[in-house]
Amino acid sequence: MLALFCAGIPALAWGPEGHALVARIADAQLTAAARTQVAAILGPGSTMASVSSWPDQIRHDRPQTGPWHYVDIPIDKPGLDMDRDCPKGNCVIAAIADMRAKLKDPATPAAERREALMFLIHFVGDMHQPLHSSDNHDKGGNDVHVIFHGQPGNLHGLWDSGLLGRIGKEDELFGKLSAVSARRRRKFAKGTVSDWAEEAHKLAQQMVYGKLPQGAAGAPVEISADYERRADPVIELQIERAGARLAMVLNQDLQ
Template sequence: MAILLSLPLALALALPAQAWGPLGHRLVARLAEPDLTPQARATVARLLAGEPEPTLPGIANWADELRSSDPGLGRRSARWHYVNLDGDGCGYDAARDCPRGDCVVAALEKQTAILADPGRTDAERRQALKFVVHFVGDVHQPLHAGHAHDRGGNDYQVNYRNKGSNMHSLWDSGLLNARRLDEDAWLARLRALPAPPPVSPMPADAPRLWAEQSCRVVAAPGFYPRGHVIDEAYVDAHLPIAERQLRLAGAHLAATLNAALGGNG
């Protein structure tokens, strides 16, 4: 899988870190949409009626856009996008890793519960839906369940062809942009991958399991490049992992929404 990386990757590596970037989050949402149950699809459509783009991909980046559109909520939810798992074997300990519930695992659990509650207002459930779509993507980006000592790769500097950036930016968008594919081409490529096994019934602790799995990607030998240099061999080896994580995220998002919405309106 030889990949020629030049200016597109260099530009991507210079961008601020956002989990998967806008492209990745839209891809996760688009992967999920066809697998929604009729009940879940109808509820999503009702909740998103009136949105500028009333679809899952249309709201997939809303939680990142809060930084400018609603700075107050953006600050309150800033820690909900990630969890730092530094324990042995990537095991999640809520008291240690998620004090006050300020991490992606607890936030995903809480927002999914709000979304699933028909007693909540549509406005509350709409906001929860936007968070859920985004946070399922976040928890599958390996460095959103990475180490505290390097702030999920943000403080781990890397170099590619004399262009500097960090590991978080590389995994957010650099690996994807290396392919020079547009959104539709990426979607077709990801859909061609083997489908993940069905998630049924949805485990009560699914967000924890997903975070721990993402952490194990970070903990695997070779994830951090030797000498802080990203070469072609690194991209050849790790782009398929990023693709698998996106495919998993799409399947897990569909399963989450079906479990939350499949039986209620």
């Protein structure tokens, strides 16, 4: 579960910047048919980027949607077990499947279809944040206190927005990350949603926790320059992947 704990580094899913980037990268990779349908479903005045953080905004009013933002693959397990990690079909993997089914079905009422699209845009982003596809009994990293460039925060917020906020401005990052080759995009788009969750889980094992500096017991972990240097390319890669995969999903579902 992801709750707001420490002040300092904000702690909600990829921050709005991460979600907007994923949405903009995907938008740029849509087919003409998918783009037309996305515009019709969202309606005038909304873009994929502008609605990309909506599920975080309604989360407190609709608590049943909370578990849809993550899947708890234990950090000490090699991979996903749906019975264990997605109880009662209540996790991001099942939520993505549900939203895709609603989006594809022309009988879905317009307002519900619009919500399904907004959830889908958000959830494909969320599951690529390694802490949304793993569980270390620390509330998705919310319980791990860190100090980052002198600011107190927690590990979850660090990966949602703390690191990303220092990599660069949204427009610069969009230019950099959307310039990937078609070949690289096709490579990213392979596999299933479960494969993508396991890939993010592996990054949590190897990088998020694997490279985390060891602090004194009870003391916050000081995030080193070395950790930041290794983490930044992982974040960029995950955003690039999420964008390419969201585009693939929408191009398939909205033909």
